[in-house]
Amino acid sequence: MTRSPLAEHWLLDPAITFLNHGSFGACPRVVLDEQSRWRERMEREPVLFLHREIEGLLDSARGALAQFVGAQPDDLAFVVNATTGVNTVLRSVPLVAGDEVLVTDQEYNACRNALDHIAARRGARVVVAHVPFPLRDEAEVIAPIVAAVTPRTRLLLVDFVTSQTGLVMPIRRIVEAMHARGVAVLVDGAHAPGMVPLELDALGAEWFTGNCHKWLCTPKGSAFLHVRRDRQAEMRPLVISHGANSRRSDRSRFRIEADWIGTHDPTPWLCIPTALRFLGGLMPGGIEALRAHNRSLVLEGRRLVCEALGIEAPAPEAMIGSLASIPLPPGKAGEAPLFLDPLQVRLFDAERIELPIMGLDSPPRRLLRISAQAYNARGEYVRLAAVLPRLLRETAPD
Ligand SMILES: Cc1ncc(COP(=O)(O)O)c(C=O)c1O
Missing domain, CATH: 3.40.640.10 (Type I PLP-dependent aspartate aminotransferase-like (Major domain))
Incomplete structure (x- = not known):
């Protein structure tokens, strides 16, 4: 099972592996x-x-x-x-x-x-x-x-x-x-x-x-x-x-x-x-426990992805909360009107994995970012790590 049982509290589409809480959050039903x-x-x-x-x-x-x-x-x-x-x-x-x-x-x-x-x-x-x-x-x-x-x-x-x-x-x-x-x-x-x-x-x-x-x-x-x-x-x-x-x-x-x-x-x-109140009641230990849960989940997700890419973790664990970014090799430019990275588009279209791929300017870098919230589970990052090397090859520059 890749979903967390806590996901039932959210309206998130079960067909999507939603690893982008960071962009706009997600509001629970209650x-x-x-x-x-x-x-x-x-x-x-x-x-x-x-x-x-x-x-x-x-x-x-x-x-x-x-x-x-x-x-x-x-x-x-x-x-x-x-x-x-x-x-x-x-x-x-x-x-x-x-x-x-x-x-x-x-x-x-x-x-x-x-x-x-x-x-x-x-x-x-x-x-x-x-x-x-x-x-x-x-x-x-x-x-x-x-x-x-x-x-x-x-x-x-x-x-x-x-x-x-x-x-x-x-x-x-x-x-x-x-x-x-x-x-x-x-x-x-x-x-x-x-x-x-x-x-x-x-x-x-x-x-x-x-x-x-x-x-x-x-x-x-x-x-x-x-x-x-x-x-x-x-x-x-x-x-x-x-x-x-x-x-x-x-x-x-x-x-x-x-x-x-x-x-x-x-x-x-x-x-x-x-x-x-809702977040505080999700797990024993309240919001503090939730923060710790999200942090260890995103660190595990980062470890899985870095291992799949054969790279070192790019930042110390002490500087990680519930988001983690991982450097990727250079890719093709995105196309108008949204200029989304082709890998991001492919992850969504082919695998139904939602996450952002973003750039930093000087020097130019390409980063994949994962989020972890209560509704996420380890299996979702396992799936990402499993498909990522192939999709990177398929979307690599000629
Ligand atoms: C550091 C930082 N500042 C500001 C914002 C903008 O947030 P909002 O669109 O809610 O104003 C974001 C959104 O991700 C952010 O990461």
């Missing part, structure tokens, strides 16, 4: 049922729900999330996704001409685009630190970032878990090293909630954004932005709405503005407590 209940309640009396009840409901979801991520509820704003969290911070930070903003060459493309856009508008310079992959230890991440700091560096944008390479960055050490040099840190923790333990107050980064719709398995459109108290006054949401001239004084303008960005569906955020 959480979707909860979302339907919230939506029905909203539509029974939309004004009551969205005007009078919503604030208390969001506060209650925010309280549960705050406890889970080790933060104060007042420092948390809901956003629809981590891309929005990163954009919100970058638009709000007072950068001026001549400032430098630092990023690694493993930054997620969408957020790098946001950084380039804002830097160009403010006349700031984007400095890119090269982080190697494969790599042997955390020092190979920290050293190039520290070496790229200058007296003009205002901010580092860094992923907690990198997208293409699936590395858990040594985020505490990075934040400490930046603060020691007077550099503020925006942590893109898109993959972090549910994959790695979070203590945001203790971490002390100026800004931290994380998705709940990836490893916490909430409905899509559920994420948060944590802003350290001393940086909240400068924060403005991407959408200016009623909060901008609110006369209320019972909560911060940061909270008032963030909580209403125009009419939208807030139910993905309201499902956070249910998702936490």
